[in-house]
Amino acid sequence: MATICAIGLMSGTSMDGIDLAMLRTDGVDIVERGPGLSVPYEAAFRDRIAAGLEVAKRIETRTDRPGDLAALEREITRRHAGAVKAFLNGQARAWGKPELIGFHGQTVLHRPQQALTVQLGDGRLLADLTGLPVVFDMRAEDMRHGGQGAPLVPAYHAALARSLPRLTGKFPVVFVNVGGISNITYVPLEGDPVAFDTGPGNGLIDQWVAREAGVSFDADGAIAAKGVVNEQIVGRYLGKPFFAEPGPKSLDRGDFTLAEVDGLELADGARTLAAVTAAAILKAVEHLPQAPALWIVCGGGRKNPHIMHELRAGAEALGAEVISAEQADLDGDATEAEAWAYLAARSLKSLPLTFPTTTGCGKPVSGGVLVKPLP
Numbered sequence: 001m002a003t004i005c006a007i008g009l010m011s012g013t014s015m016d017g018i019d020l021a022m023l024r025t026d027g028v029d030i031v032e033r034g035p036g037l038s039v040p041y042e043a044a045f046r047d048r049i050a051a052g053l054e055v056a057k058r059i060e061t062r063t064d065r066p067g068d069l070a071a072l073e074r075e076i077t078r079r080h081a082g083a084v085k086a087f088l089n090g091q092a093r094a095w096g097k098p099e100l101i102g103f104h105g106q107t108v109l110h111r112p113q114q115a116l117t118v119q120l121g122d123g124r125l126l127a128d129l130t131g132l133p134v135v136f137d138m139r140a141e142d143m144r145h146g147g148q149g150a151p152l153v154p155a156y157h158a159a160l161a162r163s164l165p166r167l168t169g170k171f172p173v174v175f176v177n178v179g180g181i182s183n184i185t186y187v188p189l190e191g192d193p194v195a196f197d198t199g200p201g202n203g204l205i206d207q208w209v210a211r212e213a214g215v216s217f218d219a220d221g222a223i224a225a226k227g228v229v230n231e232q233i234v235g236r237y238l239g240k241p242f243f244a245e246p247g248p249k250s251l252d253r254g255d256f257t258l259a260e261v262d263g264l265e266l267a268d269g270a271r272t273l274a275a276v277t278a279a280a281i282l283k284a285v286e287h288l289p290q291a292p293a294l295w296i297v298c299g300g301g302r303k304n305p306h307i308m309h310e311l312r313a314g315a316e317a318l319g320a321e322v323i324s325a326e327q328a329d330l331d332g333d334a335t336e337a338e339a340w341a342y343l344a345a346r347s348l349k350s351l352p353l354t355f356p357t358t359t360g361c362g363k364p365v366s367g368g369v370l371v372k373p374l375p
């Protein structure tokens with residue numbers, strides 16, 4: 001199959017900015033991973049998106065744009081176009097002209113029980129602003145086939161597992177994405193990947209330190225380093241029905257809140273929430289076909305040493321090794337953006353993006369909407 005060069009664009013539930021990555025792929029194999037870039041949102045824009053999450057609760061059908069959501073969608077799209085321009089003039093310059101963009105957009109609402117998921121991002125506008133074909137809205141078709149609409153990154157994790165020589169002999173491997181929410185992909189030596197959201201990632205930690213200390217995240221876990229874990233509270237989070245349910249399952253950003261840590265000291269809250277994130281990921285093993293041999297950690301949470309320490313200790317007790325994306329020669333900040341480039345290439349070729357074992361769809365499903373720039 002012909003190889004294409006695609007750019008993936010991800011603006012995740014942390015709302016911290018836009019991740020971009022370049023990828024050469026035939027839609028099956030990863031031929032070459034290219035450069036990546038993160039373009040942060042400034043605090044005022046993060047606040048505007050956060051306000052948009054509240055407005056989005058009024059959405060009943062996925063094309064509704066109550067309040068200022070239409071204006072916010074245009075602004076998000078314009079910022080993505082600006083980020084693409086900066087990327088192509090900078091880090092990606094030597095890679096030549098891309099043929100396609102995979103555009104995630106900003107999730108503002110995710111209600112799998114109602115088959116409703118909304119990502120703000122205008123594919124038509126992005127195609128016109130960049131002059132490149134765009135594949136966007138990749139979650140909806142999965143939901144039309146009974147799927148959760150998330151996570152979508154597992155098809156890419158499975159391709160990564162096949163492409164990493166150092167994994168030889170280390171199956172099953174589990175990829176963990178510790179973003180705003182955490183999700184895992186279990187990749188066996190043969191057969192489809194198994195995936196689901198595992199619980200909070202950095203989202204609650206970010207909300208906690210923003211509310212209690214006015215900072216957007218706990219850089220390198222420095223705040224948590226001064227605190228202690230409140231095990232009772234960890235147990236209260238982990239006792240929620242979500243963790244007893246088997247996959248496929250997915251979460252909305254608002255499904256877990258700070259109610260349980262209310263009243264704690266700043267550092268103890270940050271430390272306890274880091275412990276919740278790690279414990280929730282480890283608890284996912286109960287719902288996997290076999291114990292993993294290797295865990296590869298991607299996403300911003302791999303930079304929180306408390307999350308990593310507890311993941312390592314817990315996984316090692318189960319006989320597995322835990323490594324960061326970088327230890328597997330990957331770029332842990334770019335994995336999701338690479339995934340969106342890969343999924344766009346698959347969409348172009350009508351290959352499945354999701355599987356019954358990753359989202360619960362009735363059969364393997366392709367998806368995404370292709371728009372070409374106006375001539």
Ligand SMILES: Nc1ncnc2c1ncn2[C@@H]1O[C@H](COP(=O)(O)OP(=O)(O)OP(=O)(O)O)[C@@H](O)[C@H]1O
Nearest residue numbers: 012013014179180181202217219220299300301303
């Ligand atoms: N140096 C660091 N130390 C601790 N945490 C960090 C560091 N850098 C980033 N993070 C955390 O990672 C988060 C961003 O992670 P990431 O970009 O993977 O999330 P996302 O893609 O927005 O979310 P999702 O995967 O849920 O869509 C930040 O909000 C922050 O909490």
Ligand SMILES: CC(=O)N[C@H]1[C@@H]2OC[C@@H](O2)[C@@H](O)[C@@H]1O[C@H](C)C(=O)O
Nearest residue numbers: 013107110150151152153181183336
């Ligand atoms: C609806 C939505 O945007 N979900 C995100 C979120 O962030 C992490 C987790 O929850 C995952 O299910 C998904 O993102 C990743 C990239 C995915 O679809 O694979």
